[in-house]
Amino acid sequence: MLLQAILLMVIIGMIAFCGVKGMQKDPLAVGADIGVVVQEDNVMTRLALGYVENMESVSELCRFVQVSETEGRRMLEQGDIVALVVMPEQLVEGVMDGRNPSVDIIFPKNAQLEAMLFRELTESGAGFLRVAQAQIYGAADTAVEFGLTDELSVMEAEIDSYNLAFALDRLSIYDEETVSPTGRLSVVQHYVSSGIVLFLLLAGMAAYPVMQPGRAALRKQLARAGIGEPWQNICRWLCGLLYLLCLAGVICLLLWGLRLCAPEAAQRLSELLTGGRHRALAAGIRAGMLLAVLAAASAFHTLAYSVSQNRTGGILLIFLFSVTAVYLSGGFVPSALLPVPFRTIGDALPTAWLMRVCGSLLTGDGNGMGSCVVRLCLCTATFYATACALEYFRDRRRDGAD
Amino acid sequence: MITVTGISSSYGKRQILKGASFTAGKGECIGIVGANGCGKSTFLSILAGVLRPDAGTVLYGGRAAWRRSAAGGRGNRSGRMRCDRELIRRMTGYVPQENPLMPELSVYDNLRLWYPDKEELLHELKDGFLGVLGIGEFVTERAGKLSGGMKKRVSIGIAMAGMPPVLLMDEPGAALDLVCKEDIRKYLQLYLARHGTVVIATHEEGELSLCDKLYVMKNGVLSQIDRNLRGEALTGLF
Numbered sequence: 326m327l328l329q330a331i332l333l334m335v336i337i338g339m340i341a342f343c344g345v346k347g348m349q350k351d352p353l354a355v356g357a358d359i360g361v362v363v364q365e366d367n368v369m370t371r372l373a374l375g376y377v378e379n380m381e382s383v384s385e386l387c388r389f390v391q392v393s394e395t396e397g398r399r400m401l402e403q404g405d406i407v408a409l410v411v412m413p414e415q416l417v418e419g420v421m422d423g424r425n426p427s428v429d430i431i432f433p434k435n436a437q438l439e440a441m442l443f444r445e446l447t448e449s450g451a452g453f454l455r456v457a458q459a460q461i462y463g464a465a466d467t468a469v470e471f472g473l474t475d476e477l478s479v480m481e482a483e484i485d486s487y488n489l490a491f492a493l494d495r496l497s498i499y500d501e502e503t504v505s506p507t508g509r510l511s512v513v514q515h516y517v518s519s520g521i522v523l524f525l526l527l528a529g530m531a532a533y534p535v536m537q538p539g540r541a542a543l544r545k546q547l548a549r550a551g552i553g554e555p556w557q558n559i560c561r562w563l564c565g566l567l568y569l570l571c572l573a574g575v576i577c578l579l580l581w582g583l584r585l586c587a588p589e590a591a592q593r594l595s596e597l598l599t600g601g602r603h604r605a606l607a608a609g610i611r612a613g614m615l616l617a618v619l620a621a622a623s624a625f626h627t628l629a630y631s632v633s634q635n636r637t638g639g640i641l642l643i644f645l646f647s648v649t650a651v652y653l654s655g656g657f658v659p660s661a662l663l664p665v666p667f668r669t670i671g672d673a674l675p676t677a678w679l680m681r682v683c684g685s686l687l688t689g690d691g692n693g694m695g696s697c698v699v700r701l702c703l704c705t706a707t708f709y710a711t712a713c714a715l716e717y718f719r720d721r722r723r724d725g726a727d
Numbered sequence: 728m729i730t731v732t733g734i735s736s737s738y739g740k741r742q743i744l745k746g747a748s749f750t751a752g753k754g755e756c757i758g759i760v761g762a763n764g765c766g767k768s769t770f771l772s773i774l775a776g777v778l779r780p781d782a783g784t785v786l787y788g789g790r791a792a793w794r795r796s797a798a799g800g801r802g803n804r805s806g807r808m809r810c811d812r813e814l815i816r817r818m819t820g821y822v823p824q825e826n827p828l829m830p831e832l833s834v835y836d837n838l839r840l841w842y843p844d845k846e847e848l849l850h851e852l853k854d855g856f857l858g859v860l861g862i863g864e865f866v867t868e869r870a871g872k873l874s875g876g877m878k879k880r881v882s883i884g885i886a887m888a889g890m891p892p893v894l895l896m897d898e899p900g901a902a903l904d905l906v907c908k909e910d911i912r913k914y915l916q917l918y919l920a921r922h923g924t925v926v927i928a929t930h931e932e933g934e935l936s937l938c939d940k941l942y943v944m945k946n947g948v949l950s951q952i953d954r955n956l957r958g959e960a961l962t963g964l965f
Contacts, residue, residue, distance in 0.1 A: 534831055541825060543828070549816055721738060
């Protein structure tokens with residue numbers, strides 16, 4: 326049974342891997358076509374156009390299509406292009422000699438997303454150029470006023486270098502914040518933590534021999550011996566907890582063995598899974614969090630077998646609930662990419678808290694985990710109490726029928 | 728040995744037992760008959776301390792096993808039914824309708840759960856009641872692989888742990904072959920001969936023949952009837 330659970334985990338892992346690959350695709354693939362009308366076809370113009378076209382910020386968004394003005398306007402009306410750029414004659418020469426001939430950019434009336442993006446891009450570029458020009462003209466006037474015309478070229482070079490160093494390199498000015506659908510965890514950490522949760526829940530499918538509710542007759546005899554229904558259920562829950570602790574112990578032993586046999590590989594694996602920060606939490610806190618996770622999983626198994634009363638029903642219930650709940654909680658596809666109703670339900674499920682605590686155990690980031698652990702403890706108590714109530718009322722009904 | 732007075736029990740709105748009473752002395756066998764679902768198992772469960780009655784008293788050897796505690800609390804409400812579990816455990820052995828065995832364990836391990844003293848268990852298997860039941864022959868077998876008759880014998884063996892003076896049996900012969908029924912009957916005869924008291928819910932002719940008193944349970948009421956009634960004359964009373 327454990328082997329089947331592991332096989333199932335492998336299959337689910339493959340699905341998750343495919344999900345990751347799908348998720349890593351570029352989310353913004355606008356690919357807007359821009360029409361460009363070049364009044365004169367000379368080398369300088371082609372060079373300038375090629376330069377702009379190959380700028381990283383432009384090439385991610387736009388593709389330039391060289392068209393005639395008439396054809397371009399027709400394509401603009403039909404929506405084949407999102408903007409039409411009309412470049413005047415002697416553009417480059419005009420820029421170099423300071424005449425600065427204007428470039429006409431024509432947008433459709435009802436601009437779509439691509440057109441709006443291009444418009445923003447153009448306006449921000451024009452704004453930057455305006456500021457740069459004001460700096461250059463201001464510096465030139467100041468130099469003339471103070472008789473420093475010899476230093477003018479040096480000043481302009483300085484202004485250019487400052488602009489290139491700071492204004493264009495936005496990353497050095499603004500803090501970069503990477504937004505990921507997996508939140509604070511890396512993609513690997515997210516799937517490892519959801520995999521751990523799924524494994525722990527599915528491992529209950531093999532726990533029937535030690536977690537079965539027992540026959541009514543056996544329960545009666547135990548009750549006569551002073552071991553009442555609550556104690557019997559606590560024993561079942563403890564058996565499940567011990568079983569999960571043994572599984573966790575086996576996994577730890579395997580990792581320890583890997584550390585002994587291949588320390589470099591173990592180190593790389595550790596860095597990949599934990600980011601090297603897992604020791605940020607005190608050992609006692611980590612042990613407590615792990616215990617809360619295992620206790621909640623064991624309580625879930627206790628309840629599942631109390632509801633089903635037999636092996637097949639219990640296995641089916643554990644499988645269906647685990648897979649559905651882990652999916653809704655973002656275990657297969659991060660919840661940020663799920664429909665809003667699914668996300669709302671998933672966030673309220675214990676599997677979401679289990680995944681958060683497991684992720685925290687990996688990364689060592691215990692921020693906000695206190696409430697999650699408390700919720701898990703409440704969840705454990707609720708599962709346990711429900712299992713006790715179910716057994717009690719079932720026995721009473723059976724006795725009432727005899 | 729047993730004095731039961733005015734035992735009542737209900738489940739939800741349904742009244743299952745209405746003031747059931749009887750007495751039984753040492754070496755006496757009490758038979759309880761009745762239709763399925765009439766409350767026989769509930770009655771035996773109460774005598775065995777598994778279920779709580781709503782009212783009544785049960786005395787074993789003159790000591791109260793079930794009694795109502797003194798009235799108290801607001802509004803002078805009547806007290807709660809109190810149970811002396813230790814007394815019930817010491818005085819009674821209970822054989823429920825289903826077997827209380829763990830199928831994954833061997834017969835020996837199942838017995839060990841209820842016989843804390845290993846020496847006592849080995850002695851019982853060799854020369855005691857467990858030997859009489861023939862459990863020694865299959866003590867190493869896994870409980871899940873036993874036949875219905877073997878399981879029933881082990882169930883009786885479990886009930887006899889500590890040699891209680893009262894044996895409560897819920898349809899012990901149900902779904903067993905004739906040989907098994909006869910073995911159980913012989914065992915009960917031996918137990919009664921050693922001054923044990925048996926309360927048995929049954930429909931089996933062989934077991935009914937052991938009974939010194941016969942009671943019929945109908946609509947929750949326990950009534951004594953002629954112990955020699957059999958066949959349609961008996962079932963007509965259900």
